[in-house]
Amino acid sequence: MSESEIPVGAPCWIDLMTSDLEKSKAFYTALFGWSYETGDQEKYGGYVTASKDGKMVAGLMHNEPGSGYPDVWTTYLRTNDINKTVELATTNGGQVHLPPMDVPEQGRMGMLGDPSGAAVGLWEFGGHTGFQLQAAIGAPAWFELHTKNYPAALKFYQDVFGWQTSVMSDSEEFRYSTLGTGEEARAGLMDSAAFLPEGAPSNWQIYFDVENVDETIAKALELGAQVIQEVEDSPFGRLAALTDPTGAAFKLIED
Incomplete structure (x- = not known):
């Protein structure tokens, strides 16, 4: 999907926090035919990008032991101004789980809790403009x-x-x-x-x-x-x- 096809406010990315990265990679390859590219450890903490037929569909990252969080898939919504979105969220009953942070050359991310307690990610486009494949087999x-x-x-x-x-x-x-x-x-x-x-x-x-x-x-x-x-x-x-x-x-x- 191109940037223009993902409207502001819509889901634009997903990623998996997993306690066993290699097991998860093998599982989703067998299930959906995914392939992977691992990002620079220093820049991106070894964040893994999953692709289907050469098009990016998801991310995977290691859930550190003792994090206190279960392994989970996260949905990210697109924002054009992550700081403004966080400000709006806090004045409308939301919580900030992860303040906005820069992902070098890729964009800016954050994590909110909505008033009903659901966690949702935020993504402001930079070099990374979200899904390249959606509503297709394995995506x-x-x-x-x-x-x-x-x-x-x-x-x-x-x-x-x-x-x-x-x-x-x-x-x-x-x-x-x-x-x-x-x-x-x-x-x-x-x-x-x-x-x-x-x-x-x-x-x-x-x-x-x-x-x-x-x-x-x-x-x-x-x-x-x-x-x-x-x-x-x-x-x-x-x-x-x-x-x-x-x-x-x-x-x-x-x-």
Whole structure:
């Protein structure tokens, strides 16, 4: 995807914090056909960029022992002014988990907590302008916030990131809005107060596009993954949720 195709406020990048970098790399290569390039240790701390068919799709970094954080996938939203976004976030009920920092020659990053407790990354473009491939086999396809405080989260992303949202459903059983409408939608926001287990925080979830969900699950299980949401057919495709061999959760979708 080119820079012009990723609007400000939309998901523009994902990365995985993993306690076993080599195991994770092998897993996602087997599952999605990814290849990798490792950045300079001094400049980028050995940050690994994953590509599919030569196009960048994700990053991986080492989760240091004792960090206190579980292995996790993070979604980053694009900002044109990271300092202003952080300022808006703090005045609209958000928290700053990681203040803006320069990534040499690539851009600027930060990490927020929204009012419902979900962590979300920030990325201001420099040399790195986000995904080069999206909504294709082996690439991220959809991004979805599962929130325990739907009204507060919705208002936060509208006010801080300028989201123009569209209501897909507003019933007690299923409350869901999207960033954008129809084919132009970029992300979803779901009222998950009734679904998230007790103690589980609000969180961003990432779907990866695959040719065959059932075959991909079988392969993933052989490689040490676990299924946390059984495969199901939905109006948007065949879906399932897994954790990878080190415990990071992700989803699969077959259109």
